[in-house]
Amino acid sequence: xxxxxxxxxxxxxxxxxxxxxxxxxxxxxxxxxxxxxxxxxxxxxxxxxxxxxxxxxxxxxxxxxxxxxxxxxxxxxxxxxxxxxxxxxxxxxxxxxxxxxxxxxxxxxxxxxxxxxxxxxxxxxxxxxxxxxxxxxxxxxxxxxxxxxxxxxxxxxxxxxxxxxxxxxxxxxxxxxxxxxxxxxxxxxxxxxxxxxxxxxxxxxxxxxxxxxxxxxxxxxxxxxxxxxxxxxxxxxxxxxxxxxxxxxxxxxxxxxxxxxxxxxxxxxxxxxxxxxxxxxxxxxxxxxxxxxxxxxxxxxxxxxxxxxxxxxxxxxxxxxxxxxxxxxxxxxxxxxxxxxxxxxxxxxxxxxxxxxxxxxxxxxxxxxxxxxxxxx
Amino acid sequence: xxxxxxxxxxxxxxxxxxxxxxxxxxxxxxxxxxxxxxxxxxxxxxxxxxxxxxxxxxxxxxxxxxxxxxxxxxxxxxxxxxxxxxxxxxxxxxxxxxxxxxxxxxxxxxxxxxxxxxxxxxxxxxxxxxxxxxxxxxxxxxxxxxxxxxxxxxxxxxxxxxxxxxxxxxxxxxxxxxxxxxxxxxxxxxxxxxxxxxxxxxxxxxxxxxxxxxxxxxxxxxxxxxxxxxxxxxxxxxxxxxxxxxxxxxxxxxxxxxxxxxxxxxxxxxxxxxxxxxxxxxxxxxxxxxxxxxxxxxxxxxxxxxxxxxxxxxxxxxxxxxxxxxxxxxxxxxxxxxxxxxxxxxxxxxxxxxxxxxxxxxxxxxxxxxxxxxxxxxxxxxxxxxxxxxxxxx
Numbered sequence: 001x002x003x004x005x006x007x008x009x010x011x012x013x014x015x016x017x018x019x020x021x022x023x024x025x026x027x028x029x030x031x032x033x034x035x036x037x038x039x040x041x042x043x044x045x046x047x048x049x050x051x052x053x054x055x056x057x058x059x060x061x062x063x064x065x066x067x068x069x070x071x072x073x074x075x076x077x078x079x080x081x082x083x084x085x086x087x088x089x090x091x092x093x094x095x096x097x098x099x100x101x102x103x104x105x106x107x108x109x110x111x112x113x114x115x116x117x118x119x120x121x122x123x124x125x126x127x128x129x130x131x132x133x134x135x136x137x138x139x140x141x142x143x144x145x146x147x148x149x150x151x152x153x154x155x156x157x158x159x160x161x162x163x164x165x166x167x168x169x170x171x172x173x174x175x176x177x178x179x180x181x182x183x184x185x186x187x188x189x190x191x192x193x194x195x196x197x198x199x200x201x202x203x204x205x206x207x208x209x210x211x212x213x214x215x216x217x218x219x220x221x222x223x224x225x226x227x228x229x230x231x232x233x234x235x236x237x238x239x240x241x242x243x244x245x246x247x248x249x250x251x252x253x254x255x256x257x258x259x260x261x262x263x264x265x266x267x268x269x270x271x272x273x274x275x276x277x278x279x280x281x282x283x284x285x286x287x288x289x290x291x292x293x294x295x296x297x298x299x300x301x302x303x304x305x306x307x308x309x310x311x312x313x314x315x316x317x318x319x320x321x322x323x324x325x326x327x328x329x330x331x332x333x334x335x336x337x338x339x340x341x342x343x344x345x346x347x348x349x350x351x352x353x354x355x356x357x358x359x360x361x362x363x364x365x366x367x368x369x370x371x372x373x374x375x376x377x
Numbered sequence: 378x379x380x381x382x383x384x385x386x387x388x389x390x391x392x393x394x395x396x397x398x399x400x401x402x403x404x405x406x407x408x409x410x411x412x413x414x415x416x417x418x419x420x421x422x423x424x425x426x427x428x429x430x431x432x433x434x435x436x437x438x439x440x441x442x443x444x445x446x447x448x449x450x451x452x453x454x455x456x457x458x459x460x461x462x463x464x465x466x467x468x469x470x471x472x473x474x475x476x477x478x479x480x481x482x483x484x485x486x487x488x489x490x491x492x493x494x495x496x497x498x499x500x501x502x503x504x505x506x507x508x509x510x511x512x513x514x515x516x517x518x519x520x521x522x523x524x525x526x527x528x529x530x531x532x533x534x535x536x537x538x539x540x541x542x543x544x545x546x547x548x549x550x551x552x553x554x555x556x557x558x559x560x561x562x563x564x565x566x567x568x569x570x571x572x573x574x575x576x577x578x579x580x581x582x583x584x585x586x587x588x589x590x591x592x593x594x595x596x597x598x599x600x601x602x603x604x605x606x607x608x609x610x611x612x613x614x615x616x617x618x619x620x621x622x623x624x625x626x627x628x629x630x631x632x633x634x635x636x637x638x639x640x641x642x643x644x645x646x647x648x649x650x651x652x653x654x655x656x657x658x659x660x661x662x663x664x665x666x667x668x669x670x671x672x673x674x675x676x677x678x679x680x681x682x683x684x685x686x687x688x689x690x691x692x693x694x695x696x697x698x699x700x701x702x703x704x705x706x707x708x709x710x711x712x713x714x715x716x717x718x719x720x721x722x723x724x725x726x727x728x729x730x731x732x733x734x735x736x737x738x739x740x741x742x743x744x745x746x747x748x749x750x751x752x753x754x755x756x757x758x759x760x761x762x763x764x765x766x767x768x769x770x771x
Contacts, residue, residue, distance in 0.1 A: 001386070001449055002379050003682045009378075069378050255769050275765035276758070282769060283696050290675030297380050312668045368657075368664035372639060373671055377382050377678075 001377065003293065005069075012066075013073040019050060020081035026342040029199070032084050037163035038193070038201025039085045048117030053091050057099055061111045068234070068296035072241040076292070079245020082345055084199050086122075088242065089159025090114075093235050094121035097168050097179060101219025101227040106181065110166070122164035124155035124182075124205045125228065133358040135177065135228040140207065142171035142178055148213040149173070151180060154206050157356075161203025162193025168218060169207065175222030180212045187211065198352035199345060233310050236357045237295035240310075240317045243353045244292045247285045247321060250328040250346040254278060257332055274331060281327050284320040291316045294376070305374045311363040312373055318360025321350035380678075382449070389446075390453050397461035400426050409462040410637070411735040412743045414585055417542045421497045423464045424471075434471055434495045436623075438479050441491045448684040451623040452677070459629030469501040469539070470494045474547045477564070477617050481605045490566070502569075504534040504548030504591060505614070511536075512759050514549070515558045515611060519593060521550040521565065526600050528552070528565065530573075530593040538753075540576050540589035543569050549610050564610035566602040573597075583746035618755060622694040623684065626677040626701035631670050634708045638663060641715050641736065662711055666704065673700050692768035695760035702750040702757060709744040716740035 005013065023046065032040035047053055052074060057063025064070075071092065078087055095114050098107060098121065113119025131137045140153025151171050161167065167182045184191055188210040193203040219227050255278055258269030268274055295313035298306045325347035329336035336343045354360060367373060382390070405419055427433040428442075435451060437443035446454065458465070475494045478486055493499045510517040519532025530550060540546070546567050553561030569576070573596040578586040604613055642659050645651050651659070677697055683689040713720075716737040751757045765771040 001382055001678055001682055003679050004686075005378065255771065258771060269771045272762070275769070275771045276761045278769055278771060279761040279764045282764065283700060286696060287669075287672040287676055287700065290679060291672050293378065293679075294380070294671065294675050297378060309671070312671050315664075315668050316672050364661060364664045364668065367667060368660040371660075372635075372663065373667045376380050376671075376674070 005073075009069060009073060012070055013077065015050060016052065016074050016077035017080070019046070020077050020083065024081040024083055026082070026345075029082050029084050029342075029345065033195065033199050038160065038195055043083075043085050044117050047085065047087065048115065052087065053117050054115035056092060056096065057111055057115060061099075061107055062115050063111070068237055068299035071234070071238050072292055072296040075238045075241035076245035076248075079242035079247075080249045082199075082246060082249070082342060082349060086120075086160035086200065088235060088238055089122060089200075090120050090164070092238050093159065093231065094123045094164075094168050096231050096234055097123055097218060097227060100231055101179060101223065103219075106218065113165075119166075120160065120164045121166050121168060122158050122161045122203075123168045123170075124158045124161060125170045126155060126157045128154055128156040128204065133362045135232065136172075136225045138170060138172050138177060140169065140171040142173040142180065142212070144174070145211070148211055148216070149180065151182065151207045151210045151212055154204070156202075156204050157196075158191075158203045158205050160201050161205055162191050162201065167205065169205075169210075169212075170224050170228065173221055177224035177228070178221045179218040179224045179227060181216045181218055182207075182210060182212055196352065198349040200349075200352070232357050233306060234299060236310050236314050237292075237299055239353050239356060240288075240295045240313045241292045243317045243321045243350060244285070244289050246346050246350055246353075247281075247288060247324045250324055250343060250350075251278070251281050251285050253343060253346075254281065254328045254331050277327055277331060281324050284323050288317050288320040288324075304370075305376075308367060308370055308373050309376070311358075311366040314358055315360045315363035315367065318354040318363070321354055322360075325350040382453070386449055386453060389450050390457060393454055393457040394461070396430060396432075397457060397463055400430065401461055401463050402426075405464060406462045409464060412739040413735065415464055417500065417539075420464055420467055421500075424466045424495075424497045427466070428496050433466070434475055436472075437475055437491075437495070441475075441479050441487065442495045448623045448681045452628075452681045455624035455627075456629030456632070459627070459633050462633065467497060467500065467539075469503050469547075470497055470499075473503060473617050474501050474545075474566075477547070477604060477613055480616060481564075481613050485601075486566075486604070499544040500539070500542045502537050502540045502543035502546050504537060504546045504567075506536045507533060508535050512756055514614075515562065517549055517551060517562065519548070519550045521552050521563060521598070523552070523600070524597075527597040528563075528600060528603070530565075530567070530596040530598060532593050534591040534593075535589075536579075536753075537576075537589045537591050539587050540569070540591050541578060541586070545569060546591070547604075549614055552607050559611040561608055562610040562614075563607050564604040564613045565598050566604065567596065567598045571596050571598070581746075582748070583742050585742075585746065622689075622697065623677075623681050625694055626673050626697040627705065628670070628674045628677050628701075631673075631701070631704050631708065634705070634712075635663070635666055635670060637736075638666075638708060638711055638715065641712070645715060659711070659715070662714075666707060666711065669700075669704055669707070673697070673704060676700070690768065692764045695755075695763045698754065699751075699757045699760050705750055706747050709740075709747040712736070712740045713744045 051064060054063040055066040055070060059065045110119055127139055130139050142149045142151050151169055164184055167184050169180045169182045170177055188208040190206040191203050193201060196202045258274055259267055261268050291313040295310050298309035328343050329347050332343050335341050405423055424433055434442045435444040435446055439445055478490050505514060507517045521528035521530050546569055548565050548567060549562050550565055551561055552563040573594040575592040577590045579588040580586055581588050646656055680689055680693045719737040720741040
């Protein structure tokens with residue numbers, strides 16, 4: 001039982017925290033959101049310079065071989081700054097699919113660019129007209145055509161999908177779900193980007209008989225569900241950590257506001273009703289922090305423990321994020337409703353995190369079906 | 378970071394488990410499983426078994442019967458006790474007055490009281506609350522006036538748990554009215570059979586008469602039974618309330634109760650007593666409890682680890698107390714829901730012989746009795762005041 005960081009982990013955490021504190025104030029976020037691609041290339045380059053884009057990749061592939069704890073530290077720090085750059089979407093999600101399933105040749109062709117911030121990938125998996133949280137109940141189809149494949153279907157919520165160099169598309173094929181590397185400029189693809197309510201850029205992607213050669217298959221025909229299952233566990237753990245970072249900052253900002261905002265001639269933080277609400281927020285943040293640690297460490301556990309502990313973490317974070325987000329807005333009063341102020345942005349990103357990769361209800365169902373949680377320790 | 382217990386801790390857990398499996402009397406275990414009220418003799422009997430093993434008061438100083446355990450080992454011990462359905466012993470003896478005497482008592486007081494406290498040769502009760510001093514404990518008025526080698530007490534305590542069993546009371550009394558109300562409070566030890574003490578039971582919603590009023594009419598207490606200095610009782614009381622937090626969230630207890638809830642749900646379903654919709658609803662509620670419990674377990678372990686490293690946050694005990702009690706109460710609600718109307722005809726009986734399963738008869742009383750946990754030991758609202766002040770700076 002050890003909750004201490006190694007010296008390297010502490011250094012990583014400090015480095016990212018300092019980067020966020022020095023380079024990413026709320027104004028930076030607004031500026032990044034206003035750029036054409038919905039985030040800042042300059043910030044992305046700085047993240048590459050810090051080595052963050054290579055963090056999860058193996059040292060042999062030019063990365064740093066970071067695991068769950070390292071990713072947790074980075075995501076929590078990015079969450080504190082409400083960083084809008086698509087670290088989770090491009091590096092952890094799409095990059096993760098490549099890392100988990102890619103052949104040596106596929107990795108060799110892309111990882112250097114990803115780690116340097118020069119090559120962007122996006123996972124096109126969620127569908128607008130199918131089940132919400134699934135790795136295999138898809139409507140997008142891949143059919144064999146000559147020595148390749150034809151892909152047809154619709155995808156949504158593709159993170160940074162309109163500025164990506166390459167898509168990874170999931171589709172049902174003979175033998176199961178298969179992942180395909182797809183050029184977003186290919187014939188038959190329509191990509192429509194927009195800003196999500198959380199400030200992050202997302203895209204809808206339509207595929208109409210898009211050609212994919214045989215060597216575009218990522219990880220073997222029919223292996224997609226297994227890859228996505230593992231991948232979503234990793235990214236869920238990362239999102240949980242991001243939520244903890246956002247909640248931490250929202251709590252601190254709210255407590256500061258309670259100490260400075262004066263009404264009835266006193267700081268409103270002197271009112272017990274508001275003090276207790278702030279305490280309720282704080283307790284949820286600490287419980288959520290515990291679950292982020294659990295999720296990160298669960299990634300090394302056997303399959304059943306891993307799956308259920310991560311489900312528990314996401315369920316808890318979904319509930320905590322809703323409560324903390326709502327109360328941060330409430331305790332700020334009307335200023336919490338404005339786009340000029342960061343609390344509203346924190347609230348919206350927390351709301352999105354609950355919706356992504358299974359909301360609290362979905363994960364509670366997973367645990368209920370399993371008959372509870374396995375013991376830890 | 379890792380969640381693994383060390384080999385040493387695992388071996389320790391195995392030792393504790395083996396001992397408990399052998400040493401816990403079966404009738405006690407059954408009473409605990411069925412949530413029946415324990416008699417004084419039950420608690421004393423178990424405490425003496427533990428004491429014979431040297432484990433009755435592990436958190437005390439070693440010279441007075443404590444164990445040189447780490448916070449992690451104390452956590453494991455408490456968890457194993459709960460999982461084995463072992464009674465908890467008297468908190469007034471083990472967690473409250475013992476540590477105070479060990480820390481602030483004279484050598485004479487230690488020699489006289491501590492061995493008897495550990496073995497429950499004396500049963501202790503806590504004389505803190507008064508009719509006008511609950512959450513605002515420092516407003517207490519029971520007066521102690523010096524008269525030669527004695528104090529003379531007049532006044533009243535209330536909500537005194539198990540005063541009907543008690544041989545001794547540790548009490549906060551007022552010896553000075555002139556300064557701040559926290560000053561002028563003195564910590565005294567008094568014998569319950571002293572002339573002038575009257576104990577009156579207060580029937581409570583759980584059908585148990587464990588709460589009492591205690592009246593003092595010119596009760597003489599030797600000055601030798603004062604803890605520390607006159608007027609510093611408030612400091613000693615604060616030490617008592619913050620003494621031991623490796624078990625404060627009562628994770629083991631909640632784990633055991635959740636496991637039992639699952640068992641009860643399975644039994645009722647097997648007997649065709651739950652509709653499919655009811656089963657799904659219960660499973661969902663049990664999943665929510667499991668998630669809350671896991672989050673609390675990790676939080677408790679973080680606090681244990683921080684304490685082991687000597688750097689735990691001051692308000693953390695309050696978080697654990699609030700969330701731990703909320704979870705315990707939530708589980709009593711689920712037990713009540715599972716029992717259905719079967720416990721309705723049982724106003725004050727504790728689960729014995731009503732032609733229905735013992736636990737179903739006990740469920741409502743269990744629910745009612747557990748309302749106390751968010752009130753005693755500093756209500757959850759007072760805990761929030763503490764967190765707001767110490768951790769948020771509000």
